[in-house]
Amino acid sequence: MMKQLLLGFMFIMLGSIGLAQDFDLYHRHKDDAVAIPKISNAMLFGEYQLLSRNIRMMDMAYAAIVPGYVHFKAKENKTGWWIVGVRSAAFGGLAYSLIRLGDEGEGLFSNLNQEVSPKTKDAQNIGIASLTVVIGSYLFDWIYGKYTLEKKQEMIRYKYGFKLENDSRLNNEAVFDTKSPGATYPSFYLHFKF
Amino acid sequence: MSSKILGLFMLALTPLLLSAQFSTVTETAYLNKINAIANKKLIENNLPNAEIHLAHLVEMQDNITSSQAAYLLHGLSESYHLTGNHVVALQRLLFQRLVFPLDSLDALSVSKFYIYAYEAGFDQAFASELWLQSQQQTDPEKALITLTRLSIRLNQKQLRPYIIQLSEMIRHNNFQIPYWLLQWEYFVKIGMKEKKFFEQLNFEATDNKVNTFQLETIPDISFRKKVYRKSISYYNKQKARAQAKQLLKTYKHEKLNLAEWFDLQIKSLKLIF
The missing domain is CATH 1.25.40 (Serine Threonine Protein Phosphatase 5, Tetratricopeptide repeat)
Incomplete structure (x- = not known):
């Protein structure tokens, strides 16, 4: 009985993961794409885009397939294109190494501690170096891209936070300054919602 | 409470x-x-x-x-x-x-x-x-014109958007546009570099009757021909063929050397296709 219950529970868990569109650790509303946000008049479109972007678990997978994906998402196109170039070169090196090793019936990591022909050794060195660049560029894209996006978001929040607060303070002073001509006097209304 | x-x-x-x-x-x-x-x-x-x-x-x-x-x-x-x-x-x-x-x-x-x-x-x-x-300066028109002239005299490509902003302000306020500003706007529009045209700007010109830039009045013949060539290429690129044809017609009357004559033929062909 216990075994059946556990199996049933596991089936429900796996089913819900299988149906999910992203590996979300936090709850996400279904109408995220429909909700229209309130935007400050002074906010630029590029800033809004940066603020509404987050690096999620799925982006980790995308970044493995598309070189520079995280940097492009953080609007760091120059670095993004550098990553595209470096990783393409590394893939080229890896392909060259695997073709040469294939011709000689060797693998990338086979007989690493044993005597092999200089040609094989060279091909293995090129292959391992290329693989390191592929993995390194992926990690750089993922970690530094995320850091850059968060830094940019901080700057935008700091800027509008300061301005909104300052303006609201100034306006409140003006509104309640009854000595100034054309001052607005406080009023009160009730609003019922059924 | x-x-x-x-x-x-x-x-x-x-x-x-x-x-x-x-x-x-x-x-x-x-x-x-x-x-x-x-x-x-x-x-x-x-x-x-x-x-x-x-x-x-x-x-x-x-x-x-x-x-x-x-x-x-x-x-x-x-x-x-x-x-x-x-x-x-x-x-x-x-x-x-x-x-x-x-x-x-x-x-x-x-x-x-x-x-x-x-x-x-x-x-x-x-x-x-x-x-x-x-x-x-007490006169706002004079102040704006002086600012535009000084900004152009700084002679930097990166100031273009700021000078365009000033020329729009002059137009917005219905002030008289100086001829050197019309010259500057035209040269920038056709894609000439500052160092190529800066010497040709006449900051002393005070002709208030002219409202458009007149290409044929450029005194330096070699520079005038260069402006013609740039203008034809610009209008051709913008698909403004009628204007390009008109300029080509006037350009033909200039004294052209062999290289310029060949260039003219290429430009004429480009306009046909």
Whole structure:
């Protein structure tokens, strides 16, 4: 009985993961794409885009397939294109190494501690170096891209936070300054919602 | 109890207040704060906002006090300086001195003005000339024209958008457009570089009757032919074939050497296909 219950529970868990569109650790509303946000008049479109972007678990997978994906998402196109170039070169090196090793019936990591022909050794060195660049560029894209996006978001929040607060303070002073001509006097209304 | 009611009022009013554009005082306060921190990234991030705000101010000149705009421009100029755009910093300081003059800022500006000028690559003689020519002017038309002339004399490609902004201000205020500005606009439009046309600008010309640039009046024959060629290519690229054909017709009457004649044939063929 216990075994059946556990199996049933596991089936429900796996089913819900299988149906999910992203590996979300936090709850996400279904109408995220429909909700229209309130935007400050002074906010630029590029800033809004940066603020509404987050690096999620799925982006980790995308970044493995598309070189520079995280940097492009953080609007760091120059670095993004550098990553595209470096990783393409590394893939080229890896392909060259695997073709040469294939011709000689060797693998990338086979007989690493044993005597092999200089040609094989060279091909293995090129292959391992290329693989390191592929993995390194992926990690750089993922970690530094995320850091850059968060830094940019901080700057935008700091800027509008300061301005909104300052303006609201100034306006409140003006509104309640009854000595100034054309001052607005406080009023009160009730609003019922059924 | 009264403070609670006041709090309720504030809460009701807040969304209305937040929906408005930021005030000039706020923009200036923020500029001063980030300039003091001297965080380059933070300053660069705010430059478009400050420029947009300045454009709003210029558009609605009647609704603001000159001193608010003067302090904003002063802060903006320092922001450009801190991000390494010394020529733009100098141009923004000239803008403040001529369009939004403020005596109390002059004492603060003078040393900065010379530092920006030196860092932009100008010598003391030129910097002093700029400082003297940007003295307070009572006539707004004269002030705007002087600012445009000085901005063009700084002779930098990166100032193009700022000069275009000034020419729009001149048109917006229905002021007489000087002929050298028409020349500058035309040369920039057809894609000529500053160093190629700067010597040809006639800052002394005072013909108030001309409202459009007249290509055929360029006295230097070799330069005139160059402008013809650039203009034909420009209009051809823009698919303005009628205008390109018209220019080609006039260009044919110039004395052309063999290379120019071949170039003319290629341009004629390009217009057909």
